[in-house]
Amino acid sequence: MEIVLSQIKKRFGDLQAVKTLSFTVKQGEFVSLLGPSGCGKTTLLRMLAGIETPDSGEIAFGDTVIFSSEKNIMMPPQKRNIGMVFQDFALWPHMTVFENVAYSLRARKQKKQLQEKVMEALRSVQLEPLWERYPHQLSGGQQQRVAFARAIVNKPGIILLDEPLSALDATLRDDMRLLLQRLVKRMGMTAIYVTHDQSEAMAMSDRIVVMTKGEVIQMDTPEMIYHYPVNETVARFVGKGSIVTGTPCTQLGQSGFQLGQEAFLAARQAALFPQGKEVQTVIRPETVDVSLQQSDHRVTGKVETISYLGERYEGTLKIANTDVVLHFYSTKRIETGTTVYVRIHSDQIHVLQSKGGAYETA
Numbered sequence: 001m002e003i004v005l006s007q008i009k010k011r012f013g014d015l016q017a018v019k020t021l022s023f024t025v026k027q028g029e030f031v032s033l034l035g036p037s038g039c040g041k042t043t044l045l046r047m048l049a050g051i052e053t054p055d056s057g058e059i060a061f062g063d064t065v066i067f068s069s070e071k072n073i074m075m076p077p078q079k080r081n082i083g084m085v086f087q088d089f090a091l092w093p094h095m096t097v098f099e100n101v102a103y104s105l106r107a108r109k110q111k112k113q114l115q116e117k118v119m120e121a122l123r124s125v126q127l128e129p130l131w132e133r134y135p136h137q138l139s140g141g142q143q144q145r146v147a148f149a150r151a152i153v154n155k156p157g158i159i160l161l162d163e164p165l166s167a168l169d170a171t172l173r174d175d176m177r178l179l180l181q182r183l184v185k186r187m188g189m190t191a192i193y194v195t196h197d198q199s200e201a202m203a204m205s206d207r208i209v210v211m212t213k214g215e216v217i218q219m220d221t222p223e224m225i226y227h228y229p230v231n232e233t234v235a236r237f238v239g240k241g242s243i244v245t246g247t248p249c250t251q252l253g254q255s256g257f258q259l260g261q262e263a264f265l266a267a268r269q270a271a272l273f274p275q276g277k278e279v280q281t282v283i284r285p286e287t288v289d290v291s292l293q294q295s296d297h298r299v300t301g302k303v304e305t306i307s308y309l310g311e312r313y314e315g316t317l318k319i320a321n322t323d324v325v326l327h328f329y330s331t332k333r334i335e336t337g338t339t340v341y342v343r344i345h346s347d348q349i350h351v352l353q354s355k356g357g358a359y360e361t362a
């Protein structure tokens with residue numbers, strides 16, 4: 001089901017928790033709300049669920065307006081055809097797995113094929129054999145799967161998930177991610193997934209809504225958000241890398257960015273921007289080419305940190321005579337303190353929009 005939010009606002013006392021927010025989630029789309037703690041993600045989800053009432057604006061699910069301040073519409077939660085999953089699972093401790101999942105069907109007096117529906121939901125999260133257990137007899141991952149089963153037993157058109165994996169350990173989280181992603185797509189549900197974990201949002205979503213302080217800063221595919229962040233906040237929040245101030249110019253026939261007085265960082269892309277005018281660039285680690293050999297068009301740097309990630313090394317280096325610190329990847333260990341020669345080897349530098357006006361990026 002499509003979700004359309006128009007001009008939604010919510011205030012708690014003096015705090016404007018959500019500021020005039022509008023966006024559309026397409027039918028069957030998996031969208032993440034990504035932002036730091038306190039930016040209004042849960043509040044937004046609760047307004048979609050009908051647990052919280054917006055101060056103004058309109059929300060529609062498909063052709064149905066479920067909230068409108070103007071038309072005085074506020075559809076109660078149980079009529080909204082949504083499933084919800086929370087961080088803390090929120091299972092009833094005194095009920096079996098079966099009864100936890102059956103609860104919402106019983107509450108709606110949907111007794112027909114109750115057993116089949118519950119068992120089907122449990123099967124889809126691979127928990128069928130454990131239907132008689134109580135929550136305390138289950139692991140954290142199993143409890144969270146019960147919570148998923150409970151959310152989907154009514155076959156809702158929309159599923160809302162509020163940091164559902166954050167209470168699980170890292171390995172389990174990866175498995176659950178895949179299970180959840182497959183399940184949501186297979187059932188054709190429209191999903192809104194709240195997280196403060198950028199890698200989770202990048203891995204799972206069709207599109208990401210980046211929020212801070214009750215506002216949407218950017219809504220786009222993970223790839224676009226990574227390569228073309230609209231501003232510094234998004235660039236810092238999503239992906240590794242450095243924000244570097246430089247001046248596009250040419251040295252010895254080579255385009256690049258002048259950093260401070262003495263360092264010139266060769267990068268072909270610099271030719272695309274007004275020469276001599278300072279810009280802010282986002283330099284991701286995969287674009288930083290580090291060599292132990294001196295050669296043309298390379299600037300000197302010193303390795304500050306290095307860590308081993310299994311498939312490669314990840315480090316930071318400081319460009320000589322500047323405060324610029326760049327992140328880089330390497331296939332071999334380069335000890336801290338080593339002098340290296342640096343070049344930006346791809347055309348992947350992203351230049352952030354300047355205050356004076358927008359720049360076109362390649």
Ligand SMILES: Nc1ncnc2c1ncn2[C@@H]1O[C@H](COP(=O)(O)OP(=O)(O)O)[C@@H](O)[C@H]1O
Pocket residue numbers: 012015017035036037038039040041042043044
């Ligand atoms: N019922 C409430 N009463 C007062 N303030 C609230 C209430 N719910 C949330 N807030 C405040 O609104 C802001 C956004 O909260 P929330 O939506 O929970 O953020 P997030 O989920 O992004 O961490 C926070 O500053 C929070 O303290």
Ligand SMILES: [Mg+2]
Pocket residue numbers: 041042043
């Ligand atoms: Mg929250």
